[in-house]
Amino acid sequence: xxxxxxxxxxxxxxxxxxxxxxxxxxxxxxxxxxxxxxxxxxxxxxxxxxxxxxxxxxxxxxxxxxxxxxxxxxxxxxxxxxxxxxxxxxxxxxxxxxxxxxxxxxxxxxxxxxxxxxxxxxxxxxxxxxxxxxxxxxxxxxxxxxxxxxxxxxxxxxxxxxxxxxxxxxxxxxxxxxxxxxxxxxxxxxxxxxxxxxxxxxxxxxxxxxxxxxxxxxxxxxxxxxxxxxxxxxxxxxxxxxxxxxxxxxxxxxxxxxxxxxxxxxxxxxxxxxxxxxxxxxxxxxxxxxxxxxxxxxxxxxxxxxxxxxx
Amino acid sequence: xxxxxxxxxxxxxxxxxxxxxxxxxxxxxxxxxxxxxxxxxxxxxxxxxxxxxxxxxxxxxxxxxxxxxxxxxxxxxxxxxxxxxxxxxxxxxxxxxxxxxxxxxxxxxxxxxxxxxxxxxxxxxxxxxxxxxxxxxxxxxxxxxxxxxxxxxxxxxxxxxxxxxxxxxxxxxxxxxxxxxxxxxxxxxxxxxxxxxxxxxxxxxxxxxxxxxxxxxxxxxxxxxxxxxxxxx
Numbered sequence: 440x441x442x443x444x445x446x447x448x449x450x451x452x453x454x455x456x457x458x459x460x461x462x463x464x465x466x467x468x469x470x471x472x473x474x475x476x477x478x479x480x481x482x483x484x485x486x487x488x489x490x491x492x493x494x495x496x497x498x499x500x501x502x503x504x505x506x507x508x509x510x511x512x513x514x515x516x517x518x519x520x521x522x523x524x525x526x527x528x529x530x531x532x533x534x535x536x537x538x539x540x541x542x543x544x545x546x547x548x549x550x551x552x553x554x555x556x557x558x559x560x561x562x563x564x565x566x567x568x569x570x571x572x573x574x575x576x577x578x579x580x581x582x583x584x585x586x587x588x589x590x591x592x593x594x595x596x597x598x599x600x601x602x603x604x605x606x607x608x609x610x611x612x613x614x615x616x617x618x619x620x621x622x623x624x625x626x627x628x629x630x631x632x633x634x635x636x637x638x639x640x641x642x643x644x645x646x647x648x649x650x651x652x653x654x655x656x657x658x659x660x661x662x663x664x665x666x667x668x669x670x671x672x673x674x675x676x677x678x679x680x681x682x683x684x685x686x687x688x689x690x691x692x693x694x695x696x697x698x699x700x701x702x703x704x705x706x707x708x709x710x711x712x713x714x715x716x717x718x719x720x721x722x723x724x725x726x727x728x729x730x731x732x733x734x735x736x737x738x739x740x741x742x743x744x745x746x747x748x749x750x
Numbered sequence: 751x752x753x754x755x756x757x758x759x760x761x762x763x764x765x766x767x768x769x770x771x772x773x774x775x776x777x778x779x780x781x782x783x784x785x786x787x788x789x790x791x792x793x794x795x796x797x798x799x800x801x802x803x804x805x806x807x808x809x810x811x812x813x814x815x816x817x818x819x820x821x822x823x824x825x826x827x828x829x830x831x832x833x834x835x836x837x838x839x840x841x842x843x844x845x846x847x848x849x850x851x852x853x854x855x856x857x858x859x860x861x862x863x864x865x866x867x868x869x870x871x872x873x874x875x876x877x878x879x880x881x882x883x884x885x886x887x888x889x890x891x892x893x894x895x896x897x898x899x900x901x902x903x904x905x906x907x908x909x910x911x912x913x914x915x916x917x918x919x920x921x922x923x924x925x926x927x928x929x930x931x932x933x934x935x936x937x938x939x940x941x942x943x944x945x946x947x948x949x950x951x952x953x954x955x956x957x958x959x960x961x962x963x964x965x966x967x968x969x970x971x972x973x974x975x976x977x978x979x980x981x982x983x
Contacts, residue, residue: 690891691872691891691892692853692871692872692873692890692891692892695833695834695852695853697852710793710814710833711793711812711814711831711833712792712793712794712814715792715793726831728852728871730872730890730891730909731872731890731891731892731909731910732891
């Protein structure tokens with residue numbers, strides 16, 4: 440078991456609730472997965488590139504800053520717990536993230552690139568949701584949408600980097616409940632296409648698969664449809680992009696999902712009781728379950744204009 | 751704490767653990783209290799599980815997983831929706847849900863009757879072992895999978911792979927069947943079937959005649975391995 444949750448707002452006036460709503464939504468799911476908790480949130484858009492770095496061990500942040508300054512112009516370099524949120528100016532000199540990642544890993548092996556994009560920020564930790572939200576002060580986080588996960592590790596180790604969400608491209612992340620039974624086959628076929636895996640968690644393959652589909656020019660909806668045919672196993676997962684959240688339930692409906700819809704917002708969670716925990720719970724909300732093999736997507740009202748390539 | 755007002759025992763679930771609620775229900779049943787009302791269930795799992803003495807429990811609101819599971823001789827009414835596996839391994843008595851049920855409703859239920867007055871999700875009546883399950887709405891994918899005994903009545907539509915790998919028992923579907931699973935077959939309805947449906951559904955003020963009921967049973971082709979079918983494996 441694992442717990443997944445997601446929120447997407449239909450009215451910009453309530454974007455300020457995102458942190459608190461997501462915490463309240465994910466907290467009851469700790470009983471489904473007490474190992475770790477993580478969120479991927481889409482906050483204030485920067486026209487530049489936002490990068491979140493986390494250090495597994497001590498690192499000289501001065502040296503890290505200096506390293507980035509050699510790549511491009513650094514606008515911000517903010518401390519957040521044992522990490523840094525960096526805003527880079529890439530207007531004059533576009534960064535090739537795929538190229539830059541191996542260099543960063545060689546120079547600073549203790550660093551982990553958590554997320555990249557104009558909007559996306561990923562925070563994940565071993566332990567409870569409450570700890571995670573306090574550590575990174577996410578309770579007052581403002582944003583249009585976000586997804587969350589509580590993990591019960593089944594097939595790979597319990598640490599921050601094997602926790603969800605998994606990302607594979609700027610502004611793209613997934614949270615997954617289930618197992619991928621053709622994982623090795625899928626991984627080999629993606630690796631043949633040049634994709635580099637960072638963990639041995641099967642859920643990471645979903646993120647890479649979706650990125651590869653999008654790179655082929657498929658829409659998010661079509662990519663998810665292809666995925667339903669190519670990935671075997673049990674999965675209910677949420678995928679978030681700069682302006683959308685998608686939900687996929689496998690053809691056997693083996694893993695749960697419940698959808699809560701009001702004129703203000705859509706929330707998705709593994710269990711119904713999560714919605715009762717929402718601070719502005721609406722008893723008249725439409726509550727439904729996706730069918731076996733069903734795909735659903737929701738869009739934010741404000742469409743950002745991503746200029747980043749889906750490298 | 752439970753308080754007794756005239757003819758009504760109330761338990762407010764808000765500040766109790768699930769274990770405390772179930773222990774209270776067992777204690778009340780052994781005191782021969784006829785009816786109990788549970789307030790504020792808030793989608794909580796495992797309510798009224800493992801109760802074995804006669805008692806009527808009315809639950810005011812939606813419940814989580816396994817409601818009424820493993821219980822005997824009890825009468826549960828849920829005024830709200832319920833989560834996975836309502837009445838799993840139910841032994842005898844009645845469970846009535848005034849709402850929808852999620853996946854695995856009445857899984858492995860051995861006896862009694864489980865009645866969903868709404869829709870049921872995937873795998874309703876999975877591995878049913880003798881109970882009766884009635885769903886007045888639709889049932890989802892893979893319902894009655896590996897059913898072994900008992901009766902399933904669906905007034906609405908059935909999802910794909912109905913009665914896959916069924917051993918025995920009977921299923922009636924009033925609406926459309928998306929597809930039948932392995933070793934399930936349609937069987938013509940007879941008078942006894944209509945009588946049974948009329949009897950079961952008239953209690954719910956539903957006339958069986960208003961639906962185009964179809965009967966699904968086991969084709970019994972997978973009962974024995976036949977050497978001539980070797981090529982199929």
